[in-house]
Amino acid sequence: MNSSKNTRQDTAFIHEVTQRLYSTLQIEKALHSTLLFLREHMPADSLNAGIFDPTTGMLQYLASATCLGGMLIDERLQLSEKGIRDTEHYAIGKAHIDKHPWGTQVSGEIAEHFRLFHEDFPGFDVAGDFSTLTLTVGIGVPRFGYFNILAHGLNQFSEKHRRMMNLLERPLTGAALNLWHYRKVVTLNEHLVRTNDLLLNRLGHIAATEVIGTETGLHGVITLAKQVADTNAPVLITGETGTGKEVVAHAIHRLSRRKNHPMICINCGAIPETLMDSELFGHERGAFTGASSRKRGYFEQADGGTIFLDEVGELSAAAQVKLLRVLQEHAIRRVGGNRSIPLDVRVIAATHRNLPALAEEGRFRRDLWFRLNVFPIHIPPLRERTADIPALAEFFAARKAREMNVSEKPVFAAGAFDLLKSYHWPGNIRELENLIERSLIICQGSPLHFDNLSPSTPSLSEKREGEEEAFPSLESITIRHILKALRKSGGRIEGPGGAACLLDLNPSTLRGKIKKYGISK
Structure with a gap:
């Protein structure tokens, strides 16, 4: 009779934890709800979940809950070589009790980490003594997941508590996998957002x-x-x-x-x-x-x-x-x-x-x-690798033609490559790219030629710096002044002695003007 009663109680216990773990898509709320239930059956002041990779020794916390609530985190702790070896104490599917913070090398390193960096850990006094009950779960080689319960005071967990923790291997395995996949999705999303920004800026x-x-x-x-x-x-x-x-x-x-x-x-x-x-x-x-x-x-x-x-x-x-x-x-x-x-x-x-x-x-x-x-x-610089100029020019011409919706494949006029090779390219590949784009616009489907280009042709910034006008425009004066400041500062924009300081401008404002006028530093 007692055996049957214990079985029903165990089933009810597993069912309730499972319900709480999967009751909401907000993982931190599910973890908090689970902790509140576990407190009815064992000492539990904090419930933590994470992943461990024994090949790197990296311990990664993914979520934590105290009586005050739950939170998603992404915190990593590099274990020492001794700590990595010590993880062998934590067998998959078998709960492990540490009677005090230094019960094992692993628990000691974790305790030291939290005492150094989490003095304000909400809802848990990491500076005091505490006991831990940890269950590791398999989530696919080489990594494994873990859940640990922390309780204030020494020697707080019994064999009864260990047995109850072992009952939760299946629901906790699923929860660990969910947490791991969620963290990967968040990281991937951040990468995609960043990549998209880079591509837009680089267009x-x-x-x-x-x-x-x-x-x-x-x-x-x-x-x-x-x-x-x-x-x-x-x-x-x-x-x-x-x-x-x-x-x-x-x-x-x-x-x-x-x-x-x-x-x-x-x-x-x-x-x-x-x-x-x-x-x-x-x-x-x-x-x-x-x-x-x-x-x-x-x-x-x-x-x-x-x-x-x-x-x-x-x-x-x-x-x-x-x-x-x-x-x-x-x-x-x-x-x-x-x-x-x-x-x-x-x-x-x-x-x-x-x-x-x-x-x-x-x-x-x-x-x-x-x-x-x-x-x-x-x-x-490009002037020292002129053998690459024909291939670069053809690449840029094909790509720019696609961007401009030009249906016919661009071709180059006779002698065009020789002319490109003879130029000194102070702006290097970027200047070549801009020249090809300009030629595509001007030639309108005819072979690309560069009749205005010669070995002595100055670049755009050089032209602007050297031109003398009957009455110089405000733009030409501004460009010459910026170039003078850049030369004096050695090309440096920010900091003491930088061009922005010399011109009494905000560095961001100066960068905007350099971009606007096409000035090469």
Whole structure:
């Protein structure tokens, strides 16, 4: 009779937990409701759920609930080698009791992490003693899910509580899978939103995945890219503006083991200094006025993949310090947050500036340059790889024709390639692309020719700087003044001695004018 009664009670217990876990699509509310029910049967002050990957030693918290409510989180803890070995104590489907925070190496490292970074953990005093009851569940090799119940005080859980936790393996397995898939969807959605923004911003520019000249002018560059791709070493790509540094960065990412993970591209010179921390590292809710929700920064979005920092020489001194810390510690801290978030991100940086010279002048941190310059790749200017010009011109002509809905395949007039090869291309590939587009518009279906181009033809910015008019226009004066400031500042826009400071302009305003007038730095 007692056996039958116990079976009915167990069934009712499992049924009620299952109902609460799957009663709503809001996972944090379901976890809170489940905790409140469990408190009727055992000590339970906090219920936490997450994923562990034994191949990397990364413990990832996905959701947590206390008596005050539930919340979705994305917090990672890198276990020590001893901690990883210690996870063998936690067999799948068998609840494990830790009588105190240091019951095992794993529980001790988790306790230490929360005491360091979660002094304000809502509804639970992480500074005091507590016991844990943990159940691991299989969700597919190599990862497994886990749920643990925390209770204030030492030695709070009994064999009865262990048996009750074991009863919940099936419903908790499903809940762990739901949480894991939900986190993957959120991460993918963030990546898609970011990718869409990048594509919209890049519309009309060179395709980021197309490398032309791999057998000619860029043969050495691509050889280096292949050598470094499968490592985690930081890469510094240098070269003049418009040489295709981002294209090479994408090639490295595609050739690496990270190719199926995000690649986030950032133009450091385009982010206002006041927003730099929030954009790169994210922020917590309430970190500043207008921060109505938590935001994951670009580094977090790139976790597992690659982050490309274009124009890294434009970073402010404060941002340089924080980037150096990320490279050293492989972790970030959100604005307004008090915990470090470990990350697995490959950093590729690019600049057209002379970073060693800037370091000598004290305008770029020497230690940061050393960190970034582990594997330098220099991209030659277009005038040094003229053998690539015909292929580049044909590529741009075909792509621009599609964009302009030109039905016939563009052809080039006799001698056109020789003329293109003889030009010095101060604007590099970007200038060639613009020239091809302009020619498509002018030639109206006839063979593309470049009669106005000669070896001595100045570029657009050079023309504007050198023209003398009977009465110069306001635009020409403005352009010449900006160019003078850029020369004096060595091309630097922000910071002391930067062009914006010399012109008494907001850096964002100056960038807008440079873009408006087509000025090449």
